[in-house]
Amino acid sequence: MPDLTIAVAKGRLQDEALALLAAAGAGVSSQDLSSRRLALEDESGRYRFIFVKPADVPVYVEHGIADCGVVGRDVLLESGTDLLQPLTLEIGRCRIVVAGRTGTSLSELGMLRVATKYPQIAAAHFGARGRPVEIIELSGSVELAPGLDLADCIVDLVQSGRTLRENGLEEVEVISESTGRLVVNRASYQLKAKAIADLIDALSHEIS
Amino acid sequence: MPVLHRNMDHTESLSKIPAGMRYYFGLEARLRRTVEETGMSIFDGWSYEEITTPTVDYYSLFEHGMGKSEAHRAFRFTDTDGRLLALRPDVTSATARAAATLFAERERPLRLCYAAPVFRQQPESHAEWRRESTQIGCELIGANTRVADLEVLVIASEFLRRLDLDGTYAITLNDVGIFKGVAESLRLEATSREEMRQLIDVRNAADLERFLTRYTSTGKAQAFAQLMQLSGKRESLDLARAVISNEQSLAALDRLESLWSVIESLDLTSCFEIDLGDVARLDYYTGLTFKIYVKGAGYRVGSGGRYDGLTASFGKAEPAVGFVLDLDALTELVHRRAALESSTLASQTRLQESTARDREEQQPENSSRDRSELFIEALKRRAKGDRVSLKLGR
Numbered sequence: 001m002p003d004l005t006i007a008v009a010k011g012r013l014q015d016e017a018l019a020l021l022a023a024a025g026a027g028v029s030s031q032d033l034s035s036r037r038l039a040l041e042d043e044s045g046r047y048r049f050i051f052v053k054p055a056d057v058p059v060y061v062e063h064g065i066a067d068c069g070v071v072g073r074d075v076l077l078e079s080g081t082d083l084l085q086p087l088t089l090e091i092g093r094c095r096i097v098v099a100g101r102t103g104t105s106l107s108e109l110g111m112l113r114v115a116t117k118y119p120q121i122a123a124a125h126f127g128a129r130g131r132p133v134e135i136i137e138l139s140g141s142v143e144l145a146p147g148l149d150l151a152d153c154i155v156d157l158v159q160s161g162r163t164l165r166e167n168g169l170e171e172v173e174v175i176s177e178s179t180g181r182l183v184v185n186r187a188s189y190q191l192k193a194k195a196i197a198d199l200i201d202a203l204s205h206e207i208s
Numbered sequence: 209m210p211v212l213h214r215n216m217d218h219t220e221s222l223s224k225i226p227a228g229m230r231y232y233f234g235l236e237a238r239l240r241r242t243v244e245e246t247g248m249s250i251f252d253g254w255s256y257e258e259i260t261t262p263t264v265d266y267y268s269l270f271e272h273g274m275g276k277s278e279a280h281r282a283f284r285f286t287d288t289d290g291r292l293l294a295l296r297p298d299v300t301s302a303t304a305r306a307a308a309t310l311f312a313e314r315e316r317p318l319r320l321c322y323a324a325p326v327f328r329q330q331p332e333s334h335a336e337w338r339r340e341s342t343q344i345g346c347e348l349i350g351a352n353t354r355v356a357d358l359e360v361l362v363i364a365s366e367f368l369r370r371l372d373l374d375g376t377y378a379i380t381l382n383d384v385g386i387f388k389g390v391a392e393s394l395r396l397e398a399t400s401r402e403e404m405r406q407l408i409d410v411r412n413a414a415d416l417e418r419f420l421t422r423y424t425s426t427g428k429a430q431a432f433a434q435l436m437q438l439s440g441k442r443e444s445l446d447l448a449r450a451v452i453s454n455e456q457s458l459a460a461l462d463r464l465e466s467l468w469s470v471i472e473s474l475d476l477t478s479c480f481e482i483d484l485g486d487v488a489r490l491d492y493y494t495g496l497t498f499k500i501y502v503k504g505a506g507y508r509v510g511s512g513g514r515y516d517g518l519t520a521s522f523g524k525a526e527p528a529v530g531f532v533l534d535l536d537a538l539t540e541l542v543h544r545r546a547a548l549e550s551s552t553l554a555s556q557t558r559l560q561e562s563t564a565r566d567r568e569e570q571q572p573e574n575s576s577r578d579r580s581e582l583f584i585e586a587l588k589r590r591a592k593g594d595r596v597s598l599k600l601g602r
Binding site: 058059062063064065079081082083084085086087088184185186187188189190191193197200204 | 332333334335376378380410411412413414415437438439481483499501502503505506507508
């Protein structure tokens with residue numbers, strides 16, 4: 001039985017997260033990695049990894065099914081979780097931004113239509129500024145929405161900005177920076193204190 | 209985001225159960241009763257008197273009793289005169305009011321206990337899906353001594369041990385005076401104080417250290433950030449004394465240390481931890497705070513502490529300490545263990561059931577038989593304490 005179960009967000013962060021964990025002594029063999037199994041043990045047998053959709057990482061960790069998780073700050077902001085966040089991992093750095101059609105101003109619109117995968121973040125951002133908005137929740141290809149006139153702007157994650165440019169959009173405002181975070185279940189933090197402290201130490205050693 | 213339900217036929221709304229609500233039946237219902245009775249008998253054994261508070265009460269009671277942000281999670285509705293009512297989101301508020309009003313003249317200390325459902329509309333985390341949960345807890349009102357603090361801690365750990373959870377639970381201790389003293393000595397205004405509290409709460413040591421270097425030396429900032437990160441035994445207190453020098457925090461550390469010494473002499477240190485990073489609900493608690501965690505439950509199963517400011521809201525300021533455990537979470541733990549056959553509590557509950565079943569005898573169809581004879585026989589068996597199950601025609 002492994003000491004800790006770690007939920008890793010699939011996709012954008014996954015490779016960097018696994019590389020960092022491997023450097024910290026929690027490495028998965030390349031043979032295991034090339035398999036399609038969604039639950040793996042590391043080579044030391046101390047850690048079990050589960051690979052889940054980013055938005056599901058906080059769910060697994062809050063329930064204590066996974067003791068820890070690696071997930072982007074964007075996901076944590078969107079789902080409003082009750083988790084410990086002991087480490088900011090320098091991986092998957094990106095920005096959550098408001099972007100609109102290049103050359104058009106958003107400030108004169110009485111009501112802003114916002115297309116996004118992040119309805120909570122978008123609502124909180126415009127709510128704090130007192131702007132009336134219609135949030136249009138999409139699950140992907142958000143950059144299409146302004147061009148097709150579904151929305152006036154989008155709230156989305158931007159890494160290089162290339163996707164924005166190629167779809168005729170430009171950054172209007174940065175809402176927040178986002179990088180990968182280590183999150184920990186509050187009960188595991190107390191009940192598996194030693195194992196978690198070891199992992200935090202090893203990871204923070206790698207980061208600094 | 210409103211969710212549109214088209215074509216919802218009326219049978220669905222009849223079979224559907226509101227989110228966060230559930231049924232209990234069978235073994236789980238019996239175990240839940242056993243857990244409740246275990247707890248209430250322990251409270252009784254420590255001379256706590258049962259109190260039942262109103263299920264519906266004024267919303268303002270809970271605003272005063274729990275603080276605005278917690279009370280906000282309640283189900284609310286209006287009375288015939290327009291005043292705002294709530295389904296009780298906690299029991300402590302009404303108990304504190306009773307202490308200041310109904311029991312104002314009674315001799316102190318007051319020892320009160322309860323097991324009652326509470327209702328919360330807004331969950332705090334993904335794991336807290338229940339909107340109706342049962343709190344089992346106690347309040348010790350009118351005594352501001354280390355002995356009173358210890359009394360409730362010892363009761364909580366007796367309860368957990370009686371549920372066969374020995375060796376799998378941890379009670380983490382802190383004193384809010386430590387944080388409050390540090391925040392005051394750094395002269396933080398409200399927003400910075402809250403920023404520091406949040407950084408400690410999520411155990412973000414690196415950002416906490418960065419935050420603190422605005423106010424103090426790098427070395428001190430680093431030492432304090434590390435101190436807030438980890439829980440431990442007595443050595444946590446020694447480490448804290450090396451970093452913290454303000455009077456309020458030191459007094460709080462002394463209080464914790466005197467508690468810890470007794471915990472040591474009771475040989476209970478394996479299930480207690482000192483966790484200086486527990487800084488939840490600082491404005492509610494005034495001294496000791498504690499959280500209860502059990503292996504197998506992803507979320508804390510209980511919490512408590514000292515809240516000397518609470519009864520003042522109801523007109524009679526006096527010290528108070530208490531805790532609540534989540535009866536449903538405890539039942540779930542015991543039930544899951546029952547499935548693995550490792551819990552004596554569950555096997556006892558099962559045993560009672562099976563011996564009762566062995567003795568039960570099926571009655572023949574009562575169509576041809578004198579019905580009064582059937583009941584005479586049934587009552588005779590009932591008088592002996594047997595379990596009967598009448599076989600009824602359709």
